[in-house]
Amino acid sequence: MSRIAAKFAALRQEGRGALVTYLQAFDPDRETYRAILHGLPAAGADIIEVGVPFTDPMADGPSIQKAGQRALKAGATAAGVLDLVRSLRTLDDTTPVVLMGYYNPILTYGVEAFCKDAASAGADGLIIVDVPPEEADEVEPHATANGLDLIRLIAPTTDEARLPRVLAATTGFIYYVAITGITGTRSADYASMAPTIAKLKRHTDLPVAIGFGIRSPAQAAEAAKAADGAVVGTALVDTLAASLDPEGRATPDTVTKVLAQVSSLAEAVRAARKVAA
Amino acid sequence: MNKPLPNSLRQGPDARGRFGDFGGRFVAETLMPLILEVEAAYEASKKDAAFQTEWRRLLTHYVGRPSPLWYAERLTTHLRKTAEPGKGAKVYFKRDELNHTGAHKINAVLGQILLAKKMGKTRIIAETGAGQHGVATATACALMDLPCVVYMGATDVERQQPNVFRMKLLGAEVVPVTSGAATLKDAMNEGLRDWVANVHDTYYCIGTVAGPHPYPAMVRDFQSVIGTEARAQMLEAEGRLPDVLVAAVGGGSNAMGLFFPFLDDKDVAMVGVEAAGRGLDTHEHAAALSRGRPGVLHGNRTYLLQDGDGQITEAHSISAGLDYPGVGPEHSWLHEIGRVQYVGATDEEALAAFQLCSRQEGIIPALEPAHALAHVIKAAPTMPAESIILMNLCGRGDKDIFTVAKHLGENI
Numbered sequence: 273m274s275r276i277a278a279k280f281a282a283l284r285q286e287g288r289g290a291l292v293t294y295l296q297a298f299d300p301d302r303e304t305y306r307a308i309l310h311g312l313p314a315a316g317a318d319i320i321e322v323g324v325p326f327t328d329p330m331a332d333g334p335s336i337q338k339a340g341q342r343a344l345k346a347g348a349t350a351a352g353v354l355d356l357v358r359s360l361r362t363l364d365d366t367t368p369v370v371l372m373g374y375y376n377p378i379l380t381y382g383v384e385a386f387c388k389d390a391a392s393a394g395a396d397g398l399i400i401v402d403v404p405p406e407e408a409d410e411v412e413p414h415a416t417a418n419g420l421d422l423i424r425l426i427a428p429t430t431d432e433a434r435l436p437r438v439l440a441a442t443t444g445f446i447y448y449v450a451i452t453g454i455t456g457t458r459s460a461d462y463a464s465m466a467p468t469i470a471k472l473k474r475h476t477d478l479p480v481a482i483g484f485g486i487r488s489p490a491q492a493a494e495a496a497k498a499a500d501g502a503v504v505g506t507a508l509v510d511t512l513a514a515s516l517d518p519e520g521r522a523t524p525d526t527v528t529k530v531l532a533q534v535s536s537l538a539e540a541v542r543a544a545r546k547v548a549a
Numbered sequence: 550m551n552k553p554l555p556n557s558l559r560q561g562p563d564a565r566g567r568f569g570d571f572g573g574r575f576v577a578e579t580l581m582p583l584i585l586e587v588e589a590a591y592e593a594s595k596k597d598a599a600f601q602t603e604w605r606r607l608l609t610h611y612v613g614r615p616s617p618l619w620y621a622e623r624l625t626t627h628l629r630k631t632a633e634p635g636k637g638a639k640v641y642f643k644r645d646e647l648n649h650t651g652a653h654k655i656n657a658v659l660g661q662i663l664l665a666k667k668m669g670k671t672r673i674i675a676e677t678g679a680g681q682h683g684v685a686t687a688t689a690c691a692l693m694d695l696p697c698v699v700y701m702g703a704t705d706v707e708r709q710q711p712n713v714f715r716m717k718l719l720g721a722e723v724v725p726v727t728s729g730a731a732t733l734k735d736a737m738n739e740g741l742r743d744w745v746a747n748v749h750d751t752y753y754c755i756g757t758v759a760g761p762h763p764y765p766a767m768v769r770d771f772q773s774v775i776g777t778e779a780r781a782q783m784l785e786a787e788g789r790l791p792d793v794l795v796a797a798v799g800g801g802s803n804a805m806g807l808f809f810p811f812l813d814d815k816d817v818a819m820v821g822v823e824a825a826g827r828g829l830d831t832h833e834h835a836a837a838l839s840r841g842r843p844g845v846l847h848g849n850r851t852y853l854l855q856d857g858d859g860q861i862t863e864a865h866s867i868s869a870g871l872d873y874p875g876v877g878p879e880h881s882w883l884h885e886i887g888r889v890q891y892v893g894a895t896d897e898e899a900l901a902a903f904q905l906c907s908r909q910e911g912i913i914p915a916l917e918p919a920h921a922l923a924h925v926i927k928a929a930p931t932m933p934a935e936s937i938i939l940m941n942l943c944g945r946g947d948k949d950i951f952t953v954a955k956h957l958g959e960n961i
Contacts, residue, residue, distance in 0.1 A: 332742075402577060428579075
């Protein structure tokens with residue numbers, strides 16, 4: 273069983289949803305990010321999304337755009353990101369790691385080589401924002417051959433006619449985008465999403481995590497209860513950004529503040545017991 | 550690489566929106582259903598006689614089409630002075646700078662805004678570099694009573710002030726974009742972000758033959774009015790087709806519009822002129838085809854300026870309209886199969902051409918077609934005197950006089 277499947281199975285036993293965290297690798301620099309990454313499992317992250325920086329993140333709001341700029345300035349490369357994942361795996365062999373980013377850096381690395389190296393570094397899945405199912409034929413064989421899940425975003429705009437096609441191209445879990453919009457711009461009423469998720473589940477057995485706009489522990493708890501997990505990204509990136517000095521460099525607070533926020537989110541998610549299905 | 554060429558080069562794109570390996574629909578899932586909706590609406594509009602009639606009516610009575618074909622006789626004579634005896638091609642201009650709003654952009658904008666209305670969209674967004682596409686979109690929105698938001702890089706807002714003011718006069722909201730280098734690429738990112746957030750009521754009016762399918766094909770089809778007219782006009786004027794077509798290429802819409810109707814005319818050579826900025830062998834240019842390599846950006850696979858890690862690098866050109874690190878996917882395909890030759894013209898060469906055209910022909914060209922003219926200036930004297938060059942003079946230079954004055958050290 274993959275780490276992702278094992279994690280969701282274990283959480284189902286516990287009767288709770290997953291806290292999925294997103295930060296961008298190399299933000300604000302490699303070693304600070306490494307310290308955060310290494311600290312995430314103990315702080316309560318159930319699944320770790322590692323953002324792979326790109327100059328033109330079309331689906332991201334200002335916070336994550338700036339994170340990407342900091343990361344690239346700090347020397348982020350796809351190979352460097354995989355090295356960080358590899359270093360986590362020397363300490364933690366159970367927390368799933370999902371690489372999330374855009375296609376061009378992967379294309380440049382070589383899709384086959386990237387899938388092979390990502391799997392050997394210890395990554396479990398990929399979210400490639402700008403590769404919809406219609407364009408996935410050049411990625412799928414390599415992801416499958418290397419045991420990587422291809423996690424897909426399903427949006428409020430994904431209609432019933434299109435849903436089966438998107439679901440058929442998804443493995444690992446489904447990332448349900450709660451709003452029509454870019455990351456970190458507005459929030460949804462997560463508690464009211466249970467019927468939407470239930471509708472989705474009529475078409476799939478995959479776990480569903482809700483993301484986009486989740487900022488507070490209460491929102492994370494609501495989303496994790498309505499679905500199988502809550503993704504928090506921009507709120508963590510904002511905390512990280514607020515901890516930096518005026519030149520954008522890490523301060524002694526950076527790692528502790530981000531991990532403290534993860535802990536409070538985790539606490540809320542863990543307290544939100546799911547009603548037995 | 551030795552695939553036989555298809556019988557016609559005008560069949561693309563395929564059902565996936567590909568021209569050879571290029572094009573496609575590389576967008577986030579939120580946009581995907583909308584892209585498919587635009588495609589379906591566009592396909593339906595092709596067979597919709599009322600839609601076509603209305604678009605043609607606007608082109609004739611609002612834009613002023615057909616634009617003239619002009620034999621640039623003084624320029625031809627001037628260029629023959631430096632040529633060997635018997636050399637010096639005849640130079641013709643397709644005068645799309647005479648269109649309402651001053652450039653070719655309005656051709657595709659009117660088609661797209663009619664489409665948006667047909668789709669029931671009530672809000673229009675656009676990106677713009679030089680401001681020509683923004684002005685054209687703001688114009689069409691004023692005419693059709695639709696709110697319009699134009700994203701424009703802050704750098705471009707600065708260097709294209711006249712067009713910014715024009716857009717405001719026309720009732721559009723101009724949003725300066727400060728991310729990245731604050732030029733056209735960043736404006737396009739911001740346009741896509743707006744669209745993702747407002748899919749229910751908004752139509753994204755893309756200004757060039759790039760972006761996800763169906764935009765490259767749709768914008769090309771609307772702009773093909775340029776080449777279709779020029780082909781007929783040239784047959785009437787000279788009784789034959791031109792030997793070479795020349796057009797500037799940023800995203801490449803004016804060039805695709807001129808080239809497309811001639812693609813199957815095997816004796817017609819074609820040259821696309823990219824902005825070589827401070828030189829193709831410097832880091833400051835916008836020559837995606839000459840110096841880039843294939844990648845994925847803004848919804849399509851195409852040639853891009855990028856570093857060794859697949860990060861997009863900033864383009865540079867004196868011309869805001871060419872200052873883009875990518876190029877339309879059909880150009881990438883035409884480049885790879887060798888149907889079109891792509892060359893560069895530097896900032897300096899474009900500035901010289903800008904001035905020459907003003908004095909020889911009494912036409913102040915935009916800096917974008919000044920790049921095309923810079924190539925004509927090099928090529929014409931090497932060609933036989935009986936040969937014909939047809940260049941797309943796709944925009945007028947009113948918007949550029951401040952930039953040019955600054956480069957010439959004049960205070961205006």
